[in-house]
């Protein structure tokens with residue numbers, strides 16, 4: 001890009017998210033969620049404030065003795081373990097979802113004092129760390145829990161890329177505050193994915209000639225919570241093309257950077273850029289910070305271990321308590337809008353991406369197949385994409 005257009009771009013850069021947060025209720029709500037997720041990641045309990053009722057929560061994966069003691073002090077009743085229905089079914093070795101209770105409704109397990117300890121909690125949360133439990137925990141209904149609280153608790157753990165398993169108890173906000181524990185409003189948690197997507201702002205741009213595309217620029221987008229950045233790689237001048245080629249690529253550390261043979265991400269990434277470079281109108285690749293279809297790298301590694309013991313990619317996600325695909329493509333819609341690209345031809349084999357983008361108002365003029373041959377290691381993975389995700393193979 002010429003220097004003149006770089007400075008024009010600089011003029012379009014919005015202020016830093018921190019500046020925008022002053023007095024902005026949405027930014028403040030996002031900040032509370034981001035902080036709460038960080039607290040859970042470091043093993044500290046947080047209060048999920050439901051207005052009338054509140055829950056004190058700690059992540060089963062990270063909580064230690066001190067966190068459990070703090071949780072017990074703020075709790076008004078015995079804690080339970082909140083698990084996604086799929087993980088609860090695995091722990092109990094039987095189905096738990098009644099037809100009336102959909103998969104998204106978490107299950108509360110009552111735990112004996114022996115199970116309410118850091119090591120057992122980690123085993124209950126993590127199928128990879130699972131040991132033979134000394135006793136069977138019992139399913140209990142969640143008495144006194146406002147309906148929105150358990151799903152929001154699970155959502156908060158997922159925002160923190162933690163295993164969706166939490167120790168939870170009805171709690172006193174006053175005691176939690178006295179203990180210095182952070183409080184997060186339930187509405188802020190539920191609104192977070194949309195707020196994060198719609199608050200994305202351009203924060204930097206640079207020309208980065210690539211091996212396969214000498215005319216390339218990278219534009220970075222950041223959400224108002226200061227979370228991980230998403231990137232747009234612009235090849236040529238897609239902003240001026242009528243419906244440029246577009247690839248919406250979810251980050252894959254193992255495939256994109258290391259050349260892992262377990263998936264097809266590396267060839268898809270490089271292949272998309274090379275293809276855009278060969279197009280007269282260029283193209284745009286959105287590189288989204290949605291590692292592992294939105295479950296994060298650590299959980300993807302856990303999923304790989306489960307796949308090595310026989311599960312496919314979809315069932316491995318579910319065994320961890322995650323959905324098959326946790327990505328939210330609204331971030332892509334915001335980025336394309338900010339880039340001034342309202343109409344695209346999408347490089348994908350995934351019909352859900354087409355539907356997801358259309359639902360966000362992106363005009364997808366057509367799909368361009370983006371298939372790469374199996375490599376002898378990822379054959380089963382590609383087969384599962386076709387059989388269980390409905391991927392189009394042509």
Ligand SMILES: Nc1nc2c(ncn2[C@@H]2O[C@H](COP(=O)(O)OP(=O)(O)OP(=O)(O)O)[C@@H](O)[C@H]2O)c(=O)[nH]1
Nearest residue numbers: 249250251252263290291292293303313348349350
């Ligand atoms: N959870 C999980 N994620 C995986 C696995 N293998 C690859 N991924 C992730 O899947 C994402 C790749 O998705 P995309 O390249 O967008 O592919 P797609 O949605 O299947 O569809 P296409 O557009 O057709 O490629 C990356 O974030 C990878 O880290 C796996 O076994 N488990």
Ligand SMILES: [Zn+2]
Nearest residue numbers: 252255263265
């Ligand atoms: Zn991959």
